[in-house]
Amino acid sequence: MDANTLARVENEYSKLTENINKLGDYLLKQMNKKKTLTDNHYKLLIKQYAIMLQYADVLAQRINLARKEK
DSSP, rough: OOOOHHHHHHHHHHHHHHHHHHHHHHHHHHHHHSSSSOOHHHHHHHHHHHHHHHHHHHHHHHHHHHHHHH
């Protein structure tokens, strides 16, 4: 992986982790309130959160491999 690609992946990872944190905070706030979202909405948000975490893990692995190649 060249330096530009690595920088792009690192930037994407950074933005993704920010969004994961925001979504996690939102979910916690909503869960502390009484029934502000439907159960189906919670399920969808939790699935989105899980997918984002999986993608972040893939990006972290790509970054680590690229750094080892240097």
